[in-house]
Amino acid sequence: MCCVIRRCFVGTVLRSARATQLVTFCSIHNVGSTNLRQMDGIEAGKKAAAITAVNNHVKTNQVVGIGSGTTIISAVQRLAERVKEEGLKVICIPTSYQARQLILENKLTLGELEINPELDVAIDGADEIDADLTCIKGGGGCQTQEKIVAANAKEFIVIADSRKDVQVLGTNWKNGIPIEVIPMAWRPVQVQIEKRFGGKACLRMAQRKMGPLVTDNGNFILDWKFDKTDDWWKINTELKLIPGIVETGLFVKMARVAYFGTPEGTVDIRKASWL
């Protein structure tokens, strides 16, 4: 179990004119379809969580892990603002090609694990986060590098909109747990997973390219649609022992704090109970 340690109104933490505009827009926007309003709310939640986390956890002269996905974009933008406004000095370690591009586009200092093997903090999105702050990650196929970076940071901070805040994994996220596999092993790994743990392990196919999706590391992904929830630490450990599995998207006892942004502009901040 984890506890809500703080709920803050994002207006108090947004300092850039651009960010303020977005939240204002979302709070007064009441025309158009329900879907459009929901999307605005989700984006506002992601942004609020990202900005609050960067404000609370990043200090000057730190080495910062930069996650992948859509939520991290706002975190990188906030870092860039702080560099301009406060002269913040940070070295950013990417978790994917996408993260690398974000760092470069935002003119932040790009580092690498060979030079900076120890990080002060890593910030990243997640596909779903349970009551213990166990996360499913890898909806964008980046979980392997994300886990390496997070595992070498003193603090791993998760940012998400409030839809991803669940008691039990699999509540809203129906795409399963992404598991990166060596290409020649995908089929035996698929058989092993289904036999031993049940559910279905589906080979993720690429979009706008024929055949399987190929990760930044040149591997394939099996999305394991589990049919019951269990002891995630044990399952993750057992999965990691199957030859051919490179890494799983199960992040167990890694996230120390999670920031959940709501469409109303508040952010729930939760600390892991195992700390």
Ligand SMILES: O=C[C@H](O)[C@H](O)[C@H](O)COP(=O)(O)O
């Ligand atoms: O592989 C992708 C990463 O694990 C993302 O951090 C995760 O999918 C969440 O992405 P988003 O912030 O776009 O919801």
